[in-house]
């Protein structure tokens with residue numbers, strides 16, 4: 023649509039070998055920091071030391087620029103700053119801040135380089151460094167890919183340390199006591215006589231001092247907050263209904279809008295008839311858009327009612343209308359000309375297969391919807407002088423430009439105010455709903471417009487997880503797995519998603535192989551080939567992205583081969599694991615679950631291991647085959663993130679990730695009929711309900727050398743661990759998700 | 769028509785068939801009660817009428833009559849938490865938190881009816897409340913803690 027034409031296409035340097043070949047950038051540009059946005063209009067007597075800390079005579083404000091969609095990073099970012107700043111929870115406020123280049127995500131580079139996360143060779147680290155420099159020039163402020171902790175861990179502690187040392191210098195100036203005799207604690211500088219000067223009382227003096235830089239970070243043994251159980255800053259508000267999500271925004275004179283667009287996504291609107299809607303109670307305006315119609319009313323329900331009364335004649339989608347044709351297109355893509363990349367080729371897999379009688383199997387992963395519980399919404403006020411946007415969003419640095427392209431303002435006149443988000447799983451990365459709200463608000467200048475998707479519209483317009491098919495061939499010998507040849511075909515999620523942002527990604531798509539090629543097993547022969555299926559229905563990153571399907575493919579096939587070999591599923595994985603940090607994860611989960619002990623009749627256990635986003639995760643699932651169907655009794659999880667920042671939140675996120683992985687593997691798919699998704703509300707695709715939820719025991723390991731995020735990595739092993747457990751209990755192999763097509767769940 | 773919410777009587781001028789959910793959110797500005805599905809599939813909109821949990825998206829405002837509506841804002845406040853809210857905070861239940869108003873209202877209603885529910889009874893009472901983030905294990909534990917604290921244990 024319009025924006026793709028108005029924003030120049032750029033080449034975005036992730037997921038790509040072009041990273042090495044095509045980039046030239048000056049050392050100067052890479053070393054020069056971006057300006058501190060807090061200095062814009064800084065009030066007299068206020069001090070800012072860097073883009074994350076702002077102090078005035080009243081309060082300390084910490085900027086937590088990563089989007090928080092439930093993963094707790096607002097709190098965690100603040101904790102990293104507070105660790106070095108010596109300030110306690112309750113003594114400061116937090117703000118998401120305004121979009122700025124200074125907040126670019128340094129953590130996006132690792133996922134895009136063609137090295138296994140377990141590869142810490144000089145070559146791999148050098149390329150990661152180059153990729154990091156390129157990321158700085160792109161200056162993308164974006165939350166996703168479990169990157170908040172890798173991006174923030176050093177940067178925000180440094181921000182806190184610089185602020186602390188500068189405040190001490192200010193205190194020295196104010197008190198005449200040498201800096202070396204000053205200490206800090208609880209938001210104050212402490213003088214040798216025990217008296218305290220609050221940071222707020224030092225703001226005016228500190229404002230006149232150049233920030234003290236080159237401060238050494240504290241040794242982990244001195245940490246007060248990191249690694250200790252925390253009380254998240256958003257928890258009281260979220261338990262009392264007082265947290266303001268985007269959907270809760272209210273402004274004087276605000277009107278409420280909703281939208282209907284072609285459910286055959288990307289198809290045209292041929293005609294519509296809104297005659298019945300126009301006269302309905304509370305309806306203020308019907309706003310035709312390029313591929314749909316918005317209704318503006320005086321409350322959300324009246325807007326929903328009126329939208330239901332509009333009739334449409336829709337044009338067809340650019341993809342096949344029926345689901346079967348999608349599967350056919352994927353199945354037809356295992357060809358030489360569709361080969362995106364051979365990601366791994368250890369040993370001589372071809373020769374090993376030719377020398378024996380290969381065992382083979384085929385697996386499928388369907389389209390799956392995101393459906394966080396907060397429906398898409400955005401509130402926008404357009405006036406001739408400025409534009410304000412209130413909503414949650416992850417693609418922070420692109421919103422103001424996208425809206426400016428619609429309203430005709432200069433980007434500097436457009437102001438995005440980020441909000442806590444009611445879940446995402448990748449859903450709140452897309453710009454479309456904000457652009458639609460901007461189109462409506464631009465036609466009603468001076469009136470704040472809140473656009474809310476109905477749940478049905480949210481299902482209809484979602485860009486689900488990409489579907490895929492995997493074909494495995496393998497050889498077992500002398501009780502062990504000898505060769506694995508895995509081929510995966512799926513549409514490119516990066517191509518689809520980044521294409522909508524006007525960004526083209528050269529080279530292979532790492533998400534067709536993520537979770538399958540990178541598991542650090544030392545198989546004698548292992549080949550993994552990725553095939554790019556021509557674009558089908560539009561797709562988008564879904565919590566853990568490629569690994570959500572590929573982890574299921576790889577680990578399920580490995581499990582089948584281990585059974586063919588007659589080996590123990592746990593012992594054989596541990597034997598094959600060459601990467602020590604990953605092996606310890608497997609050993610931990612074996613110990614936690616007392617793997618190998620006798621089980622009651624009808625019970626079965628499965629183990630799975632998948633590395634994603636640099637985090638090795640192993641899960642053991644125990645099920646019972648009951649009269650009502652399969653019941654998941656218990657899950658044990660071990661994951662290594664290098665450093666566990668908050669063990670309480672870590673446990674919550676791991677449990678949630680396991681539930682997400684299990685629930686969708688059991689119960690969910692999106693299928694197309696007549697070009698539209700057949701699933702229309704939660705009763706068609708709800709993930710896991712309360713009664714299906716097992717007990718989940720979690721252990722965080724800290725043997726890894728880098729700090730990693732935990733939002734996504736617990737998801738990929740859940741599906742194969744469950745499938746492997748069901749096989750152990752019943753002898754039935756499940757090679758296609760969702761499993762409820764083949765077995766009942768209690 | 770008149771509507772009593774959290775002890776305050778309001779005059780609202782809306783169609784009788786408008787769901788209570790939207791009257792609370794858009795007409796009265798009580799946004800703690802959430803819209804998730806509109807079709808009785810998620811429980812995010814759960815409130816109490818005369819102490820009993822109901823889905824406000826399925827309750828026509830004209831049917832509330834003299835019933836006393838309690839929303840999450842009326843259950844307790846950050847300064848005066850209800851025992852269920854205190855347990856939710858102690859167990860650090862929320863992730864995105866969007867479902868939690870409904871979860872808490874459902875749990876409070878359960879405990880008013882059944883002061884010491886078993887795990888199976890908790891599962892059954894809470895089954896209509898979807899949590900897309902997967903906080904169920906913590907909800908289970910928090911309901912047990914709230915039950916104990918309400919019984920003065």
Ligand code: FES
Nearest residue numbers: 804805806811825
């Ligand atoms: S909004 Fe009422 S049950 Fe979902």
Ligand code: FES
Nearest residue numbers: 864865899900901
């Ligand atoms: S905490 Fe996010 S839906 Fe429950």
